[in-house]
Amino acid sequence: MYTVKELFPTLQGEGAHAGRSAIFCRFAGCNLWSGREEDRATAICQFCDTDFVGSDGDGGGKFETALALAEAIEAAWRSTSAGPHKRYVVFTGGEPLLQLDEALITALHHKGFEVAIETNGTIKVPKGIDWVCVSPKAGSELIVFQADELKLVIPQAAHDNLPALMDRFEKMDYRNRFLQPMDGPNLKDNIESAVRLCQKHPLWRLSLQTHKLIGIR
Numbered sequence: 001m002y003t004v005k006e007l008f009p010t011l012q013g014e015g016a017h018a019g020r021s022a023i024f025c026r027f028a029g030c031n032l033w034s035g036r037e038e039d040r041a042t043a044i045c046q047f048c049d050t051d052f053v054g055s056d057g058d059g060g061g062k063f064e065t066a067l068a069l070a071e072a073i074e075a076a077w078r079s080t081s082a083g084p085h086k087r088y089v090v091f092t093g094g095e096p097l098l099q100l101d102e103a104l105i106t107a108l109h110h111k112g113f114e115v116a117i118e119t120n121g122t123i124k125v126p127k128g129i130d131w132v133c134v135s136p137k138a139g140s141e142l143i144v145f146q147a148d149e150l151k152l153v154i155p156q157a158a159h160d161n162l163p164a165l166m167d168r169f170e171k172m173d174y175r176n177r178f179l180q181p182m183d184g185p186n187l188k189d190n191i192e193s194a195v196r197l198c199q200k201h202p203l204w205r206l207s208l209q210t211h212k213l214i215g216i217r
Helices: 037-042 066-076 102-110 162-170 187-200 210-214
Strands: 002-011 021-027 061-063 087-092 113-119 131-134 146-154 173-181
Touching: 002 066, 002 210, 021 066, 061 066, 066 102, 066 113, 102 113, 146 162, 146 187, 162 173, 162 187, 173 187
Parallel strands: 021 087, 087 113, 113 131, 131 146, 146 173
Antiparallel strands: 002 021, 002 061
16 A cells, blocks of 8 residues: 555656656655654654645545556656656655555556655665665664765754765765755755855755746646
């Protein structure tokens, strides 16, 4: 059984694949926050701005089998090209690795999809995922030290020495490293800080939430 909050076609808004056509499949549930506002102050991750509770979003629901969910993802794909070319699905949450498994990955590969995840890096990654983006959260135990992409949201409350943290991540096996300014009332200041850090640390690039800038999901 898979519990999906929402499932919809869009463009990837962040990181190395920004601008790419994609299906976003948002799983319900997270291991760093319950998703309830009354629990935010005591959660490990306190800045999440995403609703991942339940299965009542657009395209959401409960799917009994990997094939049923794979078929729903295929049905949401809008390409008019003949055959499964450049199909791309991004699993997010919450924390997608609480639910994403090899059965679903295999079912999607059979339908021609490239499978990506956006994970907090606290759960082992199953085999077969084509693109892994790790977005570590301060105060959590990071166990995924190798990935296609690292996306560090800044600033976070427990980031006492951000340059030292960046140096630590530079010693790990991430193919792409991004700084993403935290959204909210301090976004302008956060962008300016991220720009300065990227200039001083050229192994890092700036990631903006372009989907929010252009008004899509």
